[in-house]
Amino acid sequence: xxxxxxxxxxxxxxxxxxxxxxxxxxxxxxxxxxxxxxxxxxxxxxxxxxxxxxxxxxxxxxxxxxxxxxxxxxxxxxxxxxxxxxxxxxxxxxxxxxxxxxxxxxxxxxxxxxxxxxxxxxxxxxxxxxxxxxxxxxxxxxxxxxxxxxxxxxxxxxxxxxxxxxxxxxxxxxxxxxxxxxxxxxxxxxxxxxxxxxxxxxxxxxxxxxxxxxxxxxxxxxxxxxxxxxxxxxxxxxxxxxxxxxxxxxxxx
Amino acid sequence: xxxxxxxxxxxxxxxxxxxxxxxxxxxxxxxxxxxxxxxxxxxxxxxxxxxxxxxxxxxxxxxxxxxxxxxxxxxxxxxxxxxxxxxxxxxxxxxxxxxxxxxxxxxxxxxxxxxxxxxxxxxxxxxxxxxxxxxxxxxxxxxxxxxxxxxxxxxxxxxxxxxxxxxxxxxxxxxxxxxxxxxxxxxxxxxxxxxxxxxxxxxxxxxxxxxxxxxxxxxxxxxxxxxxxxxxxxxxxxxxxxxxxxxxxxxxxxxxxxxxxxxxxxxxxxxxxxxxxxxxxxxxxxxxxxxxxxxxxxxxxxxxxxxxxxxxxxxxxxxxxxxxxxxxxxxxxxxxxxxxxxxxxxxxxxxxxxxxxxxxxxxxxxxxxxxxxxxxxxxxxxxxxxxxxxxxxxxxxxxxxxxxxxxxxxxxxxxxxxxxxxxxxxxxxxxxxxxxxxxxxxxxxxxx
Numbered sequence: 001x002x003x004x005x006x007x008x009x010x011x012x013x014x015x016x017x018x019x020x021x022x023x024x025x026x027x028x029x030x031x032x033x034x035x036x037x038x039x040x041x042x043x044x045x046x047x048x049x050x051x052x053x054x055x056x057x058x059x060x061x062x063x064x065x066x067x068x069x070x071x072x073x074x075x076x077x078x079x080x081x082x083x084x085x086x087x088x089x090x091x092x093x094x095x096x097x098x099x100x101x102x103x104x105x106x107x108x109x110x111x112x113x114x115x116x117x118x119x120x121x122x123x124x125x126x127x128x129x130x131x132x133x134x135x136x137x138x139x140x141x142x143x144x145x146x147x148x149x150x151x152x153x154x155x156x157x158x159x160x161x162x163x164x165x166x167x168x169x170x171x172x173x174x175x176x177x178x179x180x181x182x183x184x185x186x187x188x189x190x191x192x193x194x195x196x197x198x199x200x201x202x203x204x205x206x207x208x209x210x211x212x213x214x215x216x217x218x219x220x221x222x223x224x225x226x227x228x229x230x231x232x233x234x235x236x237x238x239x240x241x242x243x244x245x246x247x248x249x250x251x252x253x
Numbered sequence: 254x255x256x257x258x259x260x261x262x263x264x265x266x267x268x269x270x271x272x273x274x275x276x277x278x279x280x281x282x283x284x285x286x287x288x289x290x291x292x293x294x295x296x297x298x299x300x301x302x303x304x305x306x307x308x309x310x311x312x313x314x315x316x317x318x319x320x321x322x323x324x325x326x327x328x329x330x331x332x333x334x335x336x337x338x339x340x341x342x343x344x345x346x347x348x349x350x351x352x353x354x355x356x357x358x359x360x361x362x363x364x365x366x367x368x369x370x371x372x373x374x375x376x377x378x379x380x381x382x383x384x385x386x387x388x389x390x391x392x393x394x395x396x397x398x399x400x401x402x403x404x405x406x407x408x409x410x411x412x413x414x415x416x417x418x419x420x421x422x423x424x425x426x427x428x429x430x431x432x433x434x435x436x437x438x439x440x441x442x443x444x445x446x447x448x449x450x451x452x453x454x455x456x457x458x459x460x461x462x463x464x465x466x467x468x469x470x471x472x473x474x475x476x477x478x479x480x481x482x483x484x485x486x487x488x489x490x491x492x493x494x495x496x497x498x499x500x501x502x503x504x505x506x507x508x509x510x511x512x513x514x515x516x517x518x519x520x521x522x523x524x525x526x527x528x529x530x531x532x533x534x535x536x537x538x539x540x541x542x543x544x545x546x547x548x549x550x551x552x553x554x555x556x557x558x559x560x561x562x563x564x565x566x567x568x569x570x571x572x573x574x575x576x577x578x579x580x581x582x583x584x585x586x587x588x589x590x591x592x593x594x595x596x597x598x599x600x601x602x603x604x605x606x607x608x609x610x611x612x613x614x615x616x617x618x619x620x621x622x623x624x625x626x627x628x629x630x631x632x633x634x635x636x637x638x639x640x641x642x643x644x645x646x647x648x649x650x651x652x653x654x655x656x657x658x659x660x661x662x663x664x665x666x667x668x669x670x671x672x673x674x675x676x677x678x679x680x681x682x683x684x685x686x687x688x689x690x691x692x693x694x695x696x697x698x699x700x701x
Contacts, residue, residue, distance in 0.1 A: 050658050051657070051658070052654055053650070053654065054650075073657065073662075073663070074654060074657040074658050075657040075658075075659075075660050075661055075662045075663065075666075078657070078658055078659055078660035079660040083658075084658050086655065086658075089655065090649070090651050090652045090654075090655035092652050092655070092656075092669075092670070092673055093673055093676070093677075094672065094673030094674060094675065094676030094677060094680075095669050095670070095672065095673040095676070099669070099672075100656070100659075100669065103656075103659075103661050103665060103669055104656075104659040104660050104661055107659075107660040107661050107662065107665065108660055141673070141676075158659060162659065162660065
């Protein structure tokens with residue numbers, strides 16, 4: 001059982017304060033959904049926790065199993081067990097998915113340990129089958145010329161291959177049609193059911209993703225912090241009342 | 254301070270004295286008189302020309318202080334002592350593995366393992382695969398027509414003359430009309446000690462012939478070598494010639510390499526030069542598009558690091574209508590390294606419908622590296638399509654973060670991104686083992 005604790009986190013981009021006192025604890029196997037209107041700091045939170053160099057953590061802490069990860073570079077955090085599924089994954093021309101994932105898997109091996117290429121491909125193909133990704137994909141450049149759905153499936157494929165302890169999923173549903181959404185959700189749900197189920201922070205704007213990936217907890221984010229928490233019914237309430245309801249209730253606070 | 258104190262005081266011949274040249278000529282005693290005369294004339298030219306100076310436009314940005322000709326040996330006996338027979342055997346095996354059925358050859362000025370042998374099946378179809386020294390005797394007309402036949406226009410008249418004067422041996426490959434050689438022909442040139450090497454490769458692909466030639470240049474040990482090589486490529490009508498070279502001399506080598514490519518009607522030449530080694534390396538490449546439908550694809554990849562300097566000068570001359578040239582030179586620069594790219598597209602007055610492209614792209618992996626780009630056009634026809642451009646860019650921080658967020662450490666991420674940057678060139682090679690071999694060689698520059 002692992003635990004990711006985000007404690008009173010404050011994040012700034014340049015001089016602009018974006019996340020203002022965000023606190024949340026996630027345990028293995030739990031799915032926490034973070035909902036909220038645009039510009040409330042959801043993506044900033046995810047990128048800051050993942051270690052993006054443009055985001056400055058001005059105060060607070062992020063602890064993975066009790067140890068702060070804030071001194072670690074993004075790659076060290078990833079190797080410690082963190083995974084960020086990007087809202088807009090980078091396109092990397094000339095770097096094939098196979099070589100990219102291989103480098104990522106290799107990075108997790110001990111110094112001097114060689115990757116078992118046969119086992120690697122076997123595992124990769126099994127995960128691809130699960131996510132209904134054509135095997136020809138492996139020779140394509142990472143995200144280069146991918147449709148929105150392909151990019152998101154590719155993110156889930158990476159998550160499945162790297163088996164993180166915690167996944168931060170940033171607007172994974174954006175740009176997906178209903179079929180692609182279902183495939184992505186199935187992929188995530190398959191990981192949830194496994195013995196080493198990760199803790200998931202699911203950032204979303206819409207409730208429809210939560211029909212497919214049912215969260216244990218739902219949090220409403222407003223102006224850089226959590227203002228309301230509840231179970232799945234909170235998402236439905238938000239859907240019914242809209243974000244204006246949040247704005248009215250909390251803008252004055 | 255008087256002006257005279259600024260005058261270049263370095264010897265214009267360095268180690269390549271008239272005594273050294275006399276000794277070299279003596280070692281070529283079996284060669285015909287015309288060849289020796291040509292060498293003598295070349296030596297005169299070499300000795301009479303000054304070293305490049307600051308006022309010379311074709312040496313703009315080059316580090317002239319690095320062009321030293323002193324301290325090298327041309328003594329063939331020295332080479333024989335240095336490159337031992339066992340090493341020659343190992344390398345020959347290594348080459349055979351890479352070269353497939355067609356023989357491979359191994360040179361350190363002199364060929365190791367005796368004269369080259371053309372496999373029987375190819376010999377029966379008229380293929381000639383032999384040493385330059387033998388070709389000089391047996392194939393005088395072909396040599397006269399193709400050996401260093403194109404005028405030096407890119408600034409290295411002096412060093413090209415030095416090459417002709419001192420060239421000891423090399424590869425001569427003649428592929429007759431309609432003959433296709435499926436496997437690449439592999440040639441390895443190796444230098445050692447303080448050796449001056451003069452590699453030469455002459456390829457003649459006659460009408461509709463098809464051949465791939467791969468050359469590798471390296472050194473044993475880390476000694477300072479002097480390399481002054483040339484390759485002449487000739488593609489007759491409809492011929493398809495692929496030329497791949499990997500320059501990996503020791504880090505203390507001064508290297509010159511001169512290429513001339515002649516492309517006749519409907520012929521296609523693709524060349525890819527990989528530049529990894531040497532302290533200072535100058536590469537001059539000339540493509541002449543001489544017949545309708547001719548196409549020359551000029552590719553190069555460079556990984557520059559430390560204080561290395563790679564100096565690339567190119568010329569695409571369109572002499573006939575409906576010809577095409579496509580140049581793509583990519584450099585990745587680390588540390589305090591320096592690259593120079595100077596390219597010119599020339600379109601002759603009657604070369605209408607020319608389609609010429611020239612692009613130099615630099616990936617700056619360090620703030621201290623320096624990439625110089627001098628693209629140029631000289632168009633005398635009015636109905637042409639000529640595009641040129643040069644760009645320098647850094648690693649995209651969002652791409653780097655994306656890779657890092659998957660657990661890949663920054664240096665590995667930058668290596669992956671550099672390979673990504675190079676792939677546009679590497680992917681033009683349709684020969685997969687060759688593609689992999691080049692990737693492997695590039696990878697050696699990233700070993701930590």
